[in-house]
Each structure stands twice: as structure tokens, then as C-alpha cells.
Amino acid sequence: MIDIKNVSKSFGTKKAVDDIRFQVPSGSITGFIGPNGAGKTTTIHMMTGALGIDQGEILLNGIDIAKNPIQAKREFGLVPDSPDLFLRLSAREYINFMADIYQIDQSLRNQRIGQLAKDFQIESDLDQPLSSFSHGMRQKAIIIGALVCDPNIWILDEPMTGLDPESAFLLKEKMKEHAQKGNTVFFSTHVLEVAEKLCDQIVIINKGKICFDGTLDSLKEKFPNQSLEEIFLEVISNA
Numbered sequence: 542m543i544d545i546k547n548v549s550k551s552f553g554t555k556k557a558v559d560d561i562r563f564q565v566p567s568g569s570i571t572g573f574i575g576p577n578g579a580g581k582t583t584t585i586h587m588m589t590g591a592l593g594i595d596q597g598e599i600l601l602n603g604i605d606i607a608k609n610p611i612q613a614k615r616e617f618g619l620v621p622d623s624p625d626l627f628l629r630l631s632a633r634e635y636i637n638f639m640a641d642i643y644q645i646d647q648s649l650r651n652q653r654i655g656q657l658a659k660d661f662q663i664e665s666d667l668d669q670p671l672s673s674f675s676h677g678m679r680q681k682a683i684i685i686g687a688l689v690c691d692p693n694i695w696i697l698d699e700p701m702t703g704l705d706p707e708s709a710f711l712l713k714e715k716m717k718e719h720a721q722k723g724n725t726v727f728f729s730t731h732v733l734e735v736a737e738k739l740c741d742q743i744v745i746i747n748k749g750k751i752c753f754d755g756t757l758d759s760l761k762e763k764f765p766n767q768s769l770e771e772i773f774l775e776v777i778s779n780a
């Protein structure tokens with residue numbers, strides 16, 4: 542579970558995130574949607590401790606990311622907004638680096654790396670440098686780096702970007718399985734069809750403020766006979 546309590550963040554005079562408050566429950570998939578510049582990545586950076594919080598607090602399974610960052614970071618795996626990281630490492634070196642941080646036993650990690658690389662069809666490329674990978678292949682390596690550690694909370698910033706349809710389908714299935722086991726899945730997306738099909742909960746952010754936070758069913762009850770795209774456009778235009 543992720544608990545965002547009255548969180549704000551400014552860059553100079555620009556208030557990127559303005560007193561937001563919502564919970565991401567365990568056992569479900571929560572989609573985080575909003576237009577460009579709405580504050581999604583800033584919120585995710587604060588959740589994961591990459592960015593300091595000006596006001597408020599964020600708890601990951603009850604652990605405060607600002608007060609106990611090391612302990613809190615053990616609770617989640619992150620797929621960041623850009624996969625262009627550690628480009629001099631091979632995919633295997635990168636994934637092992639992630640597994641080292643989370644202290645995953647060698648035989649268990651080898652088993653997971655083998656299975657995930659097979660699932661995402663990058664087995665034959667594991668020992669090539671990430672710099673030689675296409676965008677989608679880098680995205681797959683970053684996803685495997687997060688999943689190999691089997692964290693309770695998944696935080697995914699536009700995770701489907703660049704993935705081929707087969708891998709996007711596989712990731713969505715893995716997100717569902719992870720949530721069904723009682724874990725927490727939080728992801729941002731601009732693809733509203735994906736959010737509509739996948740999410741139990743929806744959080745809509747615009748201009749740094751939360752416009753809606755609740756179940757997809759309750760959102761659809763409020764706006765009957767409308768697609769998520771139509772609802773989104775209406776909510777955003779009224780914000």
C-alpha cells in the first residue's frame with residue numbers, strides 16, 4: 542500500500558504538485574493519469590525517494606520514504622520514465638546489479654533471470670551492452686531488473702512505452718497476477734484504453750492537483766455510458 546499524505550513540490554515558483562492526497566491499496570492495480578506536465582513523474586520521483594518532498598509525507602507499506610529511505614526502498618521496484626540507464630552495462634550485468642541491491646540469492650536470481658528473459662524474448666541479447674539495445678529492448682531489461690527482485694510494490698512510470706504488443710500483453714498479465722497475490726501495482730499511462738482495461742483504481746491529476754481518486758466502477762457510475770477517454774477529457778476540462 543502507498544499512502545500519499547498532503548504532498549507538495551515546487552520547482553522555483555512553479556508548483557508541480559499541490560497538496561495531493563490519495564492511497565494506492567494493496568491487491569489492486571491503480572492507474573495514474575493526467576495530461577503532459579500534470580505532475581505524474583514528479584509524484585513518482587517523490588514516492589521513490591529520487592526527489593525530496595517539500596510538504597507532506599509518503600508511506601510505502603507504512604514506511605516513510607523521507608525518514609527511512611533505505612527500508613522504504615526495499616518495499617518497491619521501479620520502472621522509471623526513461624530506460625536509458627547504465628548503458629555501458631550488459632543487460633545481465635544491470636539485472637544482477639539490481640538483484641545485488643535487493644540481496645537476491647544467486648540461484649533464485651538465475652532462475653528468475655532465465656524465466657523473465659525467456660518471457661520477454663531477450664535471452665539471446667542478455668550479454669550485449671544496453672547501449673546497443675533498441676528503446677523497447679532497454680525497456681524490457683529495466684522491467685526485468687525491477688521484477689527479478691520480486692518487490693511487494695511495483696511503481697511503473699509509463700511502462701508499456703516502446704514495448705511490442707506481445708511484451709505489453711505479458712507485462713499486463715504480470716501486473717494482474719502481482720495484484721491478485723495481494724501486492725500493490727501503481728503505474729502512470731497516457732494510454733487510456735490500457736487504464737480502462739487494467740485498473741481497479743484510477744487517480745487523475747491535472748496541474749498538480751488530484752481531480753479524481755477512486756475505483757474505476759465509481760468513476761463510471763458518476764459518468765454513465767462514457768468511455769474513460771471521454772470522462773478524462775471532461776474531468777480535465779472542468780479542473
Ligand SMILES: Nc1ncnc2c1ncn2[C@@H]1O[C@H](COP(=O)(O)OP(=O)(O)OP(=O)(O)O)[C@@H](O)[C@H]1O
Binds near residue numbers: 577
Ligand atoms: N526538474 C524540474 N525543474 C523545473 N520544473 C520541473 C522539473 N521537473 C518537472 N518540472 C515541472 O513540473 C511540472 C510537472 O512535471 P512532471 O514531469 O511531473 O509531469 P508529468 O505529468 O509526468 O508529464 P508527462 O506526461 O509529460 O511526462 C511541469 O510543469 C514541469 O515543467
